[in-house]
Amino acid sequence: MAAVLSVAEVSKSFGAVQALNKVTFEANRGECIAILGENGAGKTSLASVLMGLYQPDQGQVALDGTPCELTNPSVALDNGIGMIHQHFSLVENMTALENIQIGLPAAKRTQRALRDVHGICSDFGFDVDFSAKVEDMPVGMKQRVEIIKALYRNVSILILDEPTSVLAPTEVQPFLDEIRVMVAKGLTVLLITHKLEEIVQAADRVLIMRHGRIEGDLVVSETETHQMSSLMMGSGDTGADLSQKVLKEPGRSISNETALALSSVSVVTENGVRLLDDINLEISKGEILGVAGIDGNGQRELSEAICGILEITEGVIVLDGTDITSQTISERIETGIGFVPEDRHAEGLVLSLSVAENTAIRTIQDPKFKNGGFVNRRAITSYADDLVAEYDIRPGDPSLPASALSGGNQQKVVLGREIETASRLLVVVQPTKGLDVGATRFVQQKILEASRRGVAVLYISTELEHVLEVSDRVAVIAFGRISGVVDPTTTSSQEIGMLMTASKGE
């Protein structure tokens, strides 16, 4: 029997970037294949080719042995290929049932046909409220809607793009179990991920990608995880290096001088919604306080309240004994607060400006960047040169526009700039979002270095693993409240999972 899917010598480039380089593999019925790789390794590009979103420059895709031209997403769907994107492809202000119907032929939209949707739900044990609007749903349910949408179209190949990145730790295991149920029912699942433990739990085979090539096509049960990671990182890195995760020196001493103190801080919207609800936190000099939580529980508001972007309704914020509650953003920057926002494209950088301009943009009032009343270009360039060298930003030319850099290097620009600004406090939000393992480690090391100089660090992230790695203490945020503060060396993911979902009043 021919393979359900066979990809032969597929290449795709974007300008000078070779996103896919002669990719070849096969997938069978009832098999889960993990696709592992760093950012920019070509995982998502490969998926986009299979979905008909990108047209390959060369090569061929065959389904059940028949060559197929996947010219657009509807052709891919007609051929039984469905994909769940990292960012859901759902229309927010429509109901689940409406979303499922979009693009279907009339015969599948009758009341009678739609009854099958409920059948799919009970088959796979999904719990979905079909009359609810998608915008009112929790993330886990949106993901189920996406999967049902695909299954109702009778897909035989389901591509999942980093599906667990949006889930709470307690939701991950049930989700991986559901993947096994789908595979047992004969589906072919392509699981794009960079989490090795998920591959071990859910996948039969793993394709390891690097620089657009397939570096390995291995059977998961016969492969050690460090072998996967060394293939993913390339020959320069050994797998052993990566699994070594202890970044902070154990038992490091932290001064008992308080740097940042938030007392009874609340942010209430005009409609009475409490985005932040009675937050009390203290960070000592040189301490890294991690903030863990499911996305959208007040992390963003907390960071913005501290940095002065969001005005607080109640409470007091004190930094090194000075009340900064009513200070403006620029005053806070001068005081020595560095801020790495979550969205580096929208908030961290001006993509059309050069790297050099971006490094100076937050502190352009600094006398060192001024020459009389004018901007001192030379000072900016030399400052940027130093930053580029120290943070190993590539390509190492600060006159390039920020948009020319890869995501990891863009993050280094923001991080470098903010760490230099942060003489007292560094607030980082999702600093490793979308970064590969190497860049993540680098970023974390730089943050640790800052803390060693006595800078207090607030490390906000939904990547629990990373929070636990770097933090001295971890506060868990849920529904705008701090539901608990735990010691990362002694806590368990169950404990944190409970705190993350702790509702008010508990």
Add this chain to the structure above:
Amino acid sequence: MFGFDAALISDVLASSVRLGTPIAFAALGGVFAERSGTYNVALEGGMLSGALGAASGVFITGSVFAGLICGLICGMLTGLLLGGLVIKLRVNQLVAGLAVNILVAGLTAFGARLVFGDMAGGARVEGFSTMEIPGLSSLPVIGSAFFMQDPLFYLLVVVGGLSWWWLFRSNAGLDFRAVGENPRAADVAGVRVFRMKYVALAISGALAALGGMHLVLSQVYVFTEGMSAGKGFIALAAIILGRWSPAGAIAAALLFGFFDAVQFKLQFSNPDVPYQLFLILPYVASLAALIFLVGKTRAPASVGTAYIREQR
């Protein structure tokens, strides 16, 4: 000033409907465009091209029906031109819309000289006359306003109803709205996003053209340069006020028509007051309505942005 009397109210209502109908057609066209994700700032141009198309069609063939078809085609072409600019070439939608307006203003002025020659601006054409709906037209107050109008008004009502049904009750309408909200979601679900967007702008242009044709075929029976006189822009406000629904947009357009009618009445009854003051009324009303009456409903999420399939 004048007191309350039924005849006067009836008269004002009738002229409200007449003055509001062109705006209503354009606003309905705008609803289609925005529901598909495109701001159609070129509604004004659509109206003008429809007006010239209809006038020349009737002038050359002598048939009102031929004029109607000719106007519709001109409107669709205007819509598709905007489509080519914003969907294919991804020009900023507001800039492209304004550019089309300026282009159409020039082309129609030129076209009018070509078609009507020396008579330009004075060539009277055949048009529609009032069609009374027996029975209903004798209703007090509203009878003459809603049941003693020209055929294009009845067409507006029918098209408005069909539009509502198509957008909110049909399968294709669901796909169509999905395109405007989240084109990628629609695309991966198998909807032909680009085709939908072009179709939307063709419909949008045709509806705007109907607005312009109402001016020529039902109101003044002559084409003059720039005769749409900003109605296409008031229609843009009517779309928002009508919350992107066909019925809402038509109602909002008729409301603006009402203020226009009141403005005329006030002009005639107060000859001492500079008439420019009254001319402001419809625009103040549209501003005020936008500020005070707009609720929580938001614009279709993707409106104003170009959809790029191979975006990394």
